[in-house]
Structures are given as structure tokens and as C-alpha cells.
Amino acid sequence: xxxxxxxxxxxxxxxxxxxxxxxxxxxxxxxxxxxxxxxxxxxxxxxxxxxxxxxxxxxxxxxxxxxxxxxxxxxxxxxxxxxxxxxxxxxxxxxxxxxxxxxxxxxxxxxxxxxxxxxxxxxxxxxx
Numbered sequence: 381x382x383x384x385x386x387x388x389x390x391x392x393x394x395x396x397x398x399x400x401x402x403x404x405x406x407x408x409x410x411x412x413x414x415x416x417x418x419x420x421x422x423x424x425x426x427x428x429x430x431x432x433x434x435x436x437x438x439x440x441x442x443x444x445x446x447x448x449x450x451x452x453x454x455x456x457x458x459x460x461x462x463x464x465x466x467x468x469x470x471x472x473x474x475x476x477x478x479x480x481x482x483x484x485x486x487x488x489x490x491x492x493x494x495x496x497x498x499x500x501x502x503x504x505x506x507x508x
Contacts, residue, residue: 388459403429403455408474411459413451416444425451429458433473439465476500 386406393400396414403411411429418424425448430440441458445451476499483496 405463406471408471410462411455413448413455415448427451427455427458429455429462431474433470433477 388410389404390401390413391404393402393412398415398417400412400414402409403413408431410431411427413425413427416424416426425445426442427445428440428442432440439462441462443451443454443458445454480496480498480500483500487494487496
């Protein structure tokens with residue numbers, strides 16, 4: 381049922397030096413659309429579609445467009461081909477890796493230098 385299926389959302393990334401949007405599918409970041417500047421102030425938009433787990437990207441796609449609307453349309457076309465090839469396990473693995481990384485940095489903030497166990501115990505998994 382499509383009503384139960386997660387939807388794509390975008391969130392502005394204010395720390396970026398130029399206008400940047402992160403694209404999310406449920407709680408997994410699956411892409412970016414960002415304004416870029418070329419020679420002599422020429423501006424364009426870049427986009428990328430895909431996510432990686434354990435540093436390995438699969439079927440990642442990217443490109444450039446003249447306008448935000450064109451970049452969005454290109455991303456959506458790539459997403460329509462990308463999503464059906466992904467498994468629920470790939471999304472779960474991304475979530476687990478993100479939780480593990482968040483736990484690692486939380487430990488560093490507390491002055492601990494040991495890495496969390498891999499995989500994280502289920503009870504310790506962080507909600508993102």
C-alpha cells in the first residue's frame with residue numbers, strides 16, 4: 381500500500397557555504413541538491429542520488445543542471461530507477477552505521493577513545 385511507504389523529504393543544510401538540500405527517504409539520507417558556483421560567478425546546481433553502507437556506494441548517480449527545478453527533476457528520475465533496486469536490509473544497514481557513528485562521536489565527546497562494539501547491541505541502537 382503506497383500510503384505506508386516512506387516519502388521523500390528535503391531539509392535545508394544551513395552549515396553549507398551555499399544553498400544545499402539533503403534529501404531523505406524516511407530517516408535515510410539518499411541525496412543532495414546544492415547550488416554551485418563556477419568561473420566568473422556562473423551558478424548551477426549539482427545533485428546526487430544514492431547512499432552508501434560501510435563506505436561502499438552502489439549504483440550512485442549524480443549530475444549538474446542549470447536550475448534547481450532541473451536538478452530536482454533529474455534527481456527524481458534517478459531516484460525512480462534507484463529505489464526499486466534497494467532492499468530493506470540496505471536501509472537498515474545504513475541506519476545501523478549512522479547509529480554506530482553517532483555513538484562513536486558521543487564517546488569521543490565524553491573523552492572516551494574506544495570504539496563502540498560492532499554491531500551495536502539492539503538495545504543500544506540510537507534513533508536518528
